[in-house]
Amino acid sequence: MKILVLGGGVIGVTTAYYLAKDGHEVTVVERHPAAASETSYANAGLVAPAHAYAWASPKAPKILFKSLFMKDQALRLKLRADPRMWRWALRFLAQCTEERARINTLCKLRLCVYSVERLNEVVADTGVAYDGLAKGNLYLYRSGQSFEKGVAHTAILREQGVEMRVLDRDGLAGIEPALEPVKDRLAGGMHAPGDQSGDARMFTRNLAAWCAEHLGVHIEYDTRVTALVASGGRIERAVTDRGARDADAFVLAAGHGSPFLSAPIGVELPIYPCKGYSVTVPVGRSNLSPKIGMVDEDHLVAFCPMGERLRITSTAEFSGYDKSHSAKDFRALFHVARDLFPGGGDYSRPEHWAGLRPMTPTTVPIFGFARYRNLMLNVGHGHIGWTMACGSAKVVSDLLAGRDPGIDLDGMLYR
Numbered sequence: 001m002k003i004l005v006l007g008g009g010v011i012g013v014t015t016a017y018y019l020a021k022d023g024h025e026v027t028v029v030e031r032h033p034a035a036a037s038e039t040s041y042a043n044a045g046l047v048a049p050a051h052a053y054a055w056a057s058p059k060a061p062k063i064l065f066k067s068l069f070m071k072d073q074a075l076r077l078k079l080r081a082d083p084r085m086w087r088w089a090l091r092f093l094a095q096c097t098e099e100r101a102r103i104n105t106l107c108k109l110r111l112c113v114y115s116v117e118r119l120n121e122v123v124a125d126t127g128v129a130y131d132g133l134a135k136g137n138l139y140l141y142r143s144g145q146s147f148e149k150g151v152a153h154t155a156i157l158r159e160q161g162v163e164m165r166v167l168d169r170d171g172l173a174g175i176e177p178a179l180e181p182v183k184d185r186l187a188g189g190m191h192a193p194g195d196q197s198g199d200a201r202m203f204t205r206n207l208a209a210w211c212a213e214h215l216g217v218h219i220e221y222d223t224r225v226t227a228l229v230a231s232g233g234r235i236e237r238a239v240t241d242r243g244a245r246d247a248d249a250f251v252l253a254a255g256h257g258s259p260f261l262s263a264p265i266g267v268e269l270p271i272y273p274c275k276g277y278s279v280t281v282p283v284g285r286s287n288l289s290p291k292i293g294m295v296d297e298d299h300l301v302a303f304c305p306m307g308e309r310l311r312i313t314s315t316a317e318f319s320g321y322d323k324s325h326s327a328k329d330f331r332a333l334f335h336v337a338r339d340l341f342p343g344g345g346d347y348s349r350p351e352h353w354a355g356l357r358p359m360t361p362t363t364v365p366i367f368g369f370a371r372y373r374n375l376m377l378n379v380g381h382g383h384i385g386w387t388m389a390c391g392s393a394k395v396v397s398d399l400l401a402g403r404d405p406g407i408d409l410d411g412m413l414y415r
């Protein structure tokens with residue numbers, strides 16, 4: 001088939017890879033001059049089944065409500081007169097029960113574990129460079145109370161076979177020597193050996209180039225899709241600012257931009273942006289910089305070594321589509337970074353970034369044919385789309401081929 005993939009982030013490009021492997025003639029349409037220029041640009045880099053927890057939980061409403069009145073919170077809600085935000089929030093609140101949190105977490109975990117296996121296959125097949133590390137990630141806790149709760153919280157992961165090694169502060173410093181000078185600030189932590197990390201932007205751009213060279217994938221950059229035209233139960237063409245593009249099938253993979261393309265043809269997608277911030281600093285060959293990905297769970301700040309760079313990431317902010325940032329947005333993040341790794345990088349040369357996670361109320365992505373027999377969805381990957389990308393792409397290529405993806409998709413299909 002001739003297939004048009006709408007969106008050249010990590011989801012669109014991995015989808016193009018699997019579709020082209022199946023022998024389809026694939027074109028990716030991307031509005032920016034390069035792949036991974038939006039949310040896949042500078043995320044936290046963690047490939048983390050051990051962080052597959054659903055965000056909607058019984059505790060979430062209280063945390064978000066508190067954030068309306070407190071500064072520098074890692075989770076923030078900035079209320080706006082935006083009906084999309086309110087509709088999304090009501091659906092999110094409906095997911096905030098013990099039962100739904102468990103179901104949604106199990107869905108995500110299944111996909112994350114499946115996806116890490118697919119990532120390994122893609123890397124073995126293509127050899128793309130992405131500053132990848134397969135040493136697992138660390139999850140750190142500052143207080144005895146949060147440590148105890150954190151370990152208890154992993155019961156759902158362990159019962160599904162995810163290995164989580166509980167460590168005292170010496171054990172943490174044994175795995176990450178850069179923690180040795182500050183280990184007294186930690187109560188303990190966990191090592192998830194099945195986790196990985198890497199630069200999603202480098203991966204996506206290198207994979208896009210590999211697909212173009214080896215699989216004949218055509219990538220149309222600087223091309224914005226403005227509308228999808230439907231007729232007789234199928235999508236006929238995509239209208240772009242460079243003319244119309246027809247195809248036998250269309251895969252929507254436009255991240256937080258997806259609902260704007262689908263709503264006019266009657267496909268309502270419950271996706272709303274959740275902003276996050278990162279800084280990337282040079283580390284050179286510093287021994288004081290972490291060499292393994294990790295999360296300070298008490299402050300919700302992530303650290304990820306990427307070659308000679310260190311990426312530091314934090315914050316989940318529901319504040320609409322604005323991607324701007326200022327120094328105050330990074331204050332708490334730098335405070336934690338300097339506290340844990342005072343010599344971890346050159347903090348005077350930060351590359352600041354903010355991006356929008358395409359969140360669904362369940363925090364589970366959405367796949368499958370939507371209303372039209374040739375419109376396939378690969379959307380709504382939220383806070384963990386880098387982890388889920390290769391698995392999601394394989395699922396979508398299997399669904400388009402009419403094959404059994406070999407993973408239970410209950411809770412992930414468009415309804």
Ligand SMILES: Cc1cc2nc3c(=O)[nH]c(=O)nc-3n(C[C@H](O)[C@H](O)[C@H](O)COP(=O)(O)OP(=O)(O)OC[C@H]3O[C@@H](n4cnc5c(N)ncnc54)[C@H](O)[C@@H]3O)c2cc1C
Pocket residue numbers: 006007008009010011012029030031032035036037038039040041042043044045046047048223224225226253254255256257258261274275276277278313314354355356357358379380381382383384385386387388
């Ligand atoms: C701060 C932060 C930290 C994160 N950390 C992690 C992490 O540690 N691990 C993890 O697994 N995930 C993480 N994520 C989530 C992950 O980055 C996202 O889930 C993932 O990048 C989503 O990929 P995507 O391809 O769906 O979206 P995008 O990367 O946004 O790609 C969508 C593409 O579609 C294009 N597009 C949209 N509309 C149009 C149009 N009309 N015409 C043409 N092109 C269009 C856009 O330009 C864009 O390039 C993080 C996200 C943030 C913000």
